[in-house]
Amino acid sequence: MHVMIFGAGYSGKAIGQFLTSRGHRVCGTTRSAEKATTLGEFGIAPLLFDGRTLTPELRAELASVTHLVQSIAPGRDGDPLIRLFREAELKTLMPKLEWIGYLSTVGVYGDHSGAWVDENTELKPVSQRSVERVEAELAWQALAAESGIPLAILRLSGIYGPGRNAFVNLANGTARRLVKKDQVFNRIRVEDIAGATAFFGERREPGIYNVTDNEPCPPQDVVAEAARLMGVEPPPEQPFETAELSLMARSFYGENKRVSNVRLKQLGFAFRFGDYRQSLRDLWQSDSWNKAGPTAFS
Secondary structure, three states: OEEEEEOOOHHHHHHHHHHHHOOOEEEEEEOOHHHHHHHHHHOOEEEEOOOOOOOHHHHHHHOOOOEEEEOOOOEOOEOHHHHHHHHHOHHHHOOOOOEEEEEEEHHHHEOOOOOEEOOOOOOEOOOHHHHHHHHHHHHHHHHHHHHOOOEEEEEEOEEEEOOEOHHHHHHHOOOOEEEOOOOOEOEEEHHHHHHHHHHHHHHOOOEEEEEOOOOOEOHHHHHHHHHHHHOOOOOOEEEHHHOOOOHHHHHHOOOOOEEOOHHHHHOOOOOOOOOHHHHHHHHHHOOOOOOOOHHHHO
């Protein structure tokens, strides 16, 4: 496989490192030359992409790409790659393309008052960013159908892992135990995102799948478990209604649902970190909780 990751950020780096470890050639885009220098540490050949135009170097690389992973969030103007690839024709730019993976979000489901949702559930996006994700999913489905290329849409829940977790928040004093009645969230370890992407890509598997853990739970429980493992006192519980939060942070609590991963497991994918307790224990015991470099994702 020759993989191109558009938007090699936190998840993209983990995907790239995992695919490289399996013998695949991986390239990834970033906006700045400064960030590009770090991608090589993850086994990712860096390329610059400003979100608007394809450089000659990027075009030359795309000519031999077999697998495309899109990890750039859409904006009000839509998905930047959809605009470019419709104008330049996807198959002209990537004549060897065999599979597309689009990293979406479970935010497309919106609020379901704590009920279980699966891939057949009606999409009721609440926030503007989730509305944009629904539009991007539809646009990728249309483009993939027009091009005759298998498309997998991976709907991700709250992403965490080495360098981005409750331990880090406790250590730097930003952890909070906000309590909103009956509120639950799902999560996903970044290494499981990488594993799922490889699973789909190597099989050229199409479809829509929730990539999420087995155990939706109240967010304050995760902080309490991390504090227990660290041997520190957890922050006091704080009512959500009286907490000072940014509009974005508050909007997350406007969506309450339990997300099922049954379809993905029925396909044969095995999660490394099925629930937050197992995952936090691994982060703490492996001493990778405060690391976000390439060794942390291995």
